[in-house]
Amino acid sequence: MLFERGWIHTLNGVLLVSLLSCWRIGVAAHLVLNEDPAPSVxxxxxxxxxxxxxxxxxxxxxxxxxxxxxxxxxxxxxxxxxxxxxxxxxxxxxxxxxxxxxxxxxxxxxxxxxxxxxxxxxxxxxxxxxxxxxxxxxxFGGAGWVFVGRAGEPAVQSLEQLAKRVLVLPARHALESTIRRDYPSIEIRSVKTYAEARALVESGEAYVTIENEIGAQLFPSGLLHVGELLEGKWEAxxxxxxxxxxxxxxxxxxxxxxxPAAELRSIRQKWLGGIGAERTSKRQQSRTQLIFWGLFAGCVFGTLSLLWNRRLTVEIKRRRDVEKRLDDQLVFQRALLDAMPDPVFVRDLEGRLTLCNKSYEEALSIRFDQVQGQRLIDVDAVPENTAGVLHEEFMEQLQTRRTRFSKRHLQLRSGHREIYQWTVPFYSADGQLRGLLGGWTDITPGDDASRG
Known part of the structure; x- marks a missing residue:
């Protein structure tokens, strides 16, 4: 382990010397091209x-x-x-x-x-x-603190995200005492230098370190990622x-x-101008990408909304058309039912009246809206004995589920009638018994009327 760290520090030193040499060459070229006369002191x-x-x-x-x-x-x-x-x-x-x-x-x-x-x-x-x-x-100037983490790990946005994680810092770091006091759940590991801190982050032994944003930009590595600024902290x-x-x-x-303020700005620009421009460029690029993806997401959402609204409009129109056709069918069925000369009725599994035609109302001298939902024994439409017999026949037929066709005598309020009666069980589309459908034809001798 010590051998590996020694090699890491040696490589960091070589990289640092190379970086400084390149930087000095760039600065020298800049000064040759743009050097102003030395200011008077x-x-x-x-x-x-x-x-x-x-x-x-x-x-x-x-x-x-x-x-x-x-x-x-x-x-x-x-x-x-x-x-x-x-x-x-x-x-x-x-x-x-x-x-x-x-x-x-x-x-x-x-x-x-x-x-x-x-x-x-x-x-x-x-x-x-x-x-x-x-x-x-x-x-006479300053810079922010930034999180430096391992490439590929989620970017750290705040100190709260480091709870139960290892934060590595050089010993007696400016932020160490504050972090220990305000964030006791963060595990702080102390090393001698920033080079050691970065090495521990690269190896995965620590999750992140915190460094001056200018210094952090000088050590590009495929294993490290310079993250967000530490909000509310500034290194003057x-x-x-x-x-x-x-x-x-x-x-x-x-x-x-x-x-002189102008001279101080000139010195800072000489040394930090390139770094600042690079970070500004990255921030602008990040903001541009964020805006682009935001607009893209908005366009996708808008397109999906339009497609969904169009589909919803088509579905609503289709359902309205279906409802209209059903209403037309119901109106037609009702007209057809009322046009039939023979009385017709529909009763549910309890024998309660759910539907009848005009001929049924006339034969029993009733109005449907007055007797809807009632059994034959609950209304004064036929004599009590007749009502009881017919109701028992209805309930028995619902139990046996057999059709019935019979010639019989029926005592109504209007008098004695001879009829040919039919009643059949009817079922729902899924085969469940729903009730009885029935009616009769008046065959009283000497009566030309088809119903009584």
Whole structure:
């Protein structure tokens, strides 16, 4: 495992040197083509006490960790980068002489400041813990924090998504204490450097790390993915000064206040312009893709809605046509039933009247709407004895499911009639017994009427 990590660190170093070389070539070409005349340096107005402090402290020790493109050593061992240019400008404005002392981790850099072996640092972010031992100058820029995860894993949008997962950070990271306090469910693993943190994410031993968005863009890898910005967290660029040096802090703040804004923008553009443009381009591309897919989804949804509405309209029209045909059939059947000269009736499984024609109403001197749903024994249409006999015959026939054709005498309110009666069970489409359909023909001798 240690052998593998050694190789990983060696490869990271080779990649870093190659990257810095390519970057320096690009920057040099840009400066050759677009270099402006060197701006005149106007000294900062210092009081006698501050000038005396500079005479008493001929060198200001800068605890330095290589962090491209902010601060790094080139192939000749010279310190370079955005923060180096800022310190060179401050040196020209104040007379301070900065001497870089390399540290190999954030933890070690903090130790140098705390034990007095270094005076300032240019790459430390502010947090409450560090304010106990350090003072911080005015800000002169900044960048956001981003999640760096393994390619192919779901993108992390917020710290809440890291519950029960491993977050790897360099020891004494600026956000470590805040995350431990506010998100105790996150398992934090400490390493020495960002290179080790990225290696653990690549191997899958950690789920994600958190890095400055500028630094994160400098290490493209097929195994890593630079994700979303950490919302609500911003890493401002400060000069961190060891406690007990108010004169040095005052000198640095005066220089930063007097630093021409245009020159500071020029320095940041020189070192970070390409990275910013690349990330802006990626964001614009991401937004464009999001808009495209949104419009595509809207078009698909609209097309499906139109097709569905069209299908629904056709279905509604079809059903209305079917209902109209059914209504026409019912009207026709009712007209046909009422046109029949013989009485016809329909009764359900309980013997209740559900349908009859006009001849039936006339024969029994009733109205359908008055006797609908009633049995023959429940209405005063025929003599009680006759009603009882007919009802029992209906119920027996429903049990036996046999048809009945018979000649019989029927006593009605209008008198005695001789009839030929028929009753047949009828069924639903699925074969279930639904009731009886019946009627009669009046065959009384000497009566020319077909019904009574």
């Amino acid at each position: 106007r000294p900062v107005q210092l009081d006698e006490h501050e000038r005396q402090w500079i005479r008493d402290n001929p060198a200001v020790i800068v605890a330095s960790v290589q962090y491209p493109l902010y601060l790094f050593q080139d192939e000749h061992g010279h310190w370079n980068g955005l923060n180096s240019d800022v310190l060179k400008r401050i040196s020209a404005m104040t007379g301070l002489r900065f001497v870089f002392r390399e540290s190999f981790s954030t933890d070690r850099m903090l130790e140098h400041l705390e034990n007095g072996s270094a005076d300032i640092s240019t790459t430390l972010a502010v947090n409450d813990e560090r304010r106990l031992t350090l003072d911080f100058s005015h800000a 660029d400060h000069l961190a000064v060891r406690k007990g040096q108010p004169e040095l802090l005052g000198i640095l703040n005066k220089a930063l206040e007097a630093f």
